Amino acid sequence: MNISTSTEQTIADATAYILGNDFDISELPQAIQPLAQHAIEEDKFKGKENSLRAYPALGLNNSKWIFFAGAGSKDIDGYRRAAGEIGHQAREKGLSSVSVISDGDPNVLITAIGTGNYRFDCNSNEKSRKQPLTDLYLSNLTEDDNIDRATGILNGRTLARDLINMPPADLYPDTLAQEALKLVGDQITVEVWDEKKLKEEGMGGIIAVGQGSTNPPRFIHLHYTPKGTRSKTVAIIGKGVTFDAGGLSLKTSAGMQTMRCDMAGSGTVLGIFKALAQVKPNVEVHGLIGAAENMCSAGAYKLGDVLRMRNGKTVEIHNTDAEGRLVMADCLAYGSELKVDEMIDIATLTGACMVALGRWYSGLFSNEEDMVKALLGSADNAGEGLWRLPLPDFYKAQLKTEWADVKNVGGRMGGAITAALFLSNFVDGPKWAHIDIAGPAFNDKRYGHLTSGATGTMVETLIDWLDS
Known part of the structure; x- marks a missing residue:
């Protein structure tokens, strides 16, 4: 334009x-x-x-x-x-x-x-x-007006929406990786791991979720390097489940209909990197995406399986439809190894967050007060709904199991909180915040000036956060 x-x-x-x-x-x-x-x-x-x-x-x-x-x-x-x-x-x-x-x-x-x-x-x-x-x-x-920031945000948000809206036959883990590779430029590099490399690297969550599909999983690492002196180094992690049938804990037809949007977190990450090329903040940014299809087949992972994740912790599977947190766990463990200062993950993680906050607010989980204040301020600047929810350690008791270090669900009560607490098991070192975008990621019908379909939520908020 x-x-x-x-x-x-x-x-x-x-x-x-x-x-x-x-x-x-x-x-x-x-x-x-x-x-x-x-x-x-x-x-x-x-x-x-x-x-x-x-x-x-x-x-x-x-x-x-x-x-x-x-x-x-x-x-x-x-x-x-x-x-x-x-x-x-x-x-x-x-x-x-x-x-x-x-x-x-x-x-x-x-x-x-x-x-x-x-x-x-x-x-x-x-x-x-x-x-x-x-x-x-x-x-x-x-x-005197510098509109590069606005056009960068718009281009990034448009890319995110395009990817999230794509039919799952067109967008699967490998094609998502190909979209990431298109962003390679002067300040952006992209590395992609295939299923063989994933096994070698111990990415047990990504491998398990993707093993039921004929489209093998991928891990995507984007890296933006500022030209000037960096103010900090951050990692932004996006859930990349390109279609979620629920695995053996199979969803209903109605529940599956829009599950192409279950990779909205990864769409946000790619949208951010599209914008970074124009906005050019003086922050080093790693973008990490675990991409997989969660399908139901003879090869799918099972209830009662115990997975060994990248950081060595074991997870007992109590629900194969709680797959996003498994993919994210490996990415969080990898992000922790990068020794970044701050780490944010974005995911369409729980229906419980939608029950708590409705369709138009994302849930923010963090015990880092400075990150919370900055993220809420950036969301306000961007006009996007973001609401802090509690992250109390004593809820971790709901994730205890006899057969592994932790189980992948904590029951119906406080489901969005226990999902975030599950993820915290795989963060080691950096300040961390989790954003559950299950509500506003995808509109069933027009809302305000946003048409039905993908919204590209959190692209503008996180660019504001990076650039502030």
């Missing part, structure tokens, strides 16, 4: 005005004021958040359409929602260019408009596809 400054002479398919609560129509060009009056009196437009009215321009300006988008109190979230609605409406109408008249932060407007304009329609009939935006004009964009 080309981004430039708009002027009164700009010709675009639509001109969009972002307006606040009970706006004064005298703020608008005189030719537009009668239309704004109509919007107020006839269509009850008051400038409230998440409201947008679209009208044919009929020669009032250089556009085909005029949009009035509500930003409410005109705080950052108001501008973000208004811009997202503009992007959404532009795609619905198949418009290729929009001129936005607003005093909002250009970086916020760019990411929100692009996010709202997104569709995954490559498998739809070509005639039914709507034109995406190719040109965006912003009235308050100046030569």
Whole structure:
């Protein structure tokens, strides 16, 4: 998408005005004021958040359409929602260019408009596809504005959404690894381990989860090196279960339907690395992905199996549908070996987190107060829902078993907490936080300006965290 400054002479398919609560129509060009009056009196437009009215321009300006988008109190979230609605409406109408008249932060407007304009329609009939935006004009964009951060975040989030939305026949562990290899560049390297190397390296969790599939598992290690002096070294780990049938603890058909999204954590990691190439923070970043399909077959791992993980700990299997934590455990153990300062893992880990927080909040688990404060602040900056949940050691009793060091589930009570505590067994050294994105990773239907499907949640939050 080309981004430039708009002027009164700009010709675009639509001109969009972002307006606040009970706006004064005298703020608008005189030719537009009668239309704004109509919007107020006839269509009850008051400038409230998440409201947008679209009208044919009929020669009032250089556009085909005029949009009035509500930003409410005109705080950052108001501008973000208004811009997202503009992007959404532009795609619905198949418009290729929009001129936005607003005093909002250009970086916020760019990411929100692009996010709202997104569709995954490559498998739809070509005639039914709507034109995406190719040109965006912003009235308050100046030569001093650095929009690389915004476009980097948008490109990263788009990649994450594309990968998560891909059908599982197209995206499986090896093709996920191939997508990672496409990110190799001046500051990014990528290493991929196949199933033979995984066995040699003692990645018992990844091997077990993937052994029931004809598509063998992979381990992916991305590495971003800053050009300047690094401020710290971090690892970001993503769950890469490209399809989750549940294994022998088989899901229902309804429960399986959208399980292509069970690799959303890995999509977030790859989206972050896509953005890093443009944002260029002075932080060294390792991205680790355990990629596997959790299928039901004669070769699948079994209830009662005892797995030896990379760090030597043993795990008794009580539910093969609690597979993501096994994949993540090996990655966390490997990340600990890298001697990083901080480590974050992102996973669609538990339905229990969705029960606790609903569809629009991710759960944050950490006992590192500085990390918690920074991550919650970055989520607030990005407009993404993130809520801290407790991580008490005494819940670890629910993971005790006679036959191994730990079992892979802790029962129904506090399921999101015991899943996080299970992961803590494989962290040794770095400060650590776990983010459960099971709720907001994938929309069953449109929510705000986000269409159904993958949301790319936490890409923007974690880029803000890395760049702060």
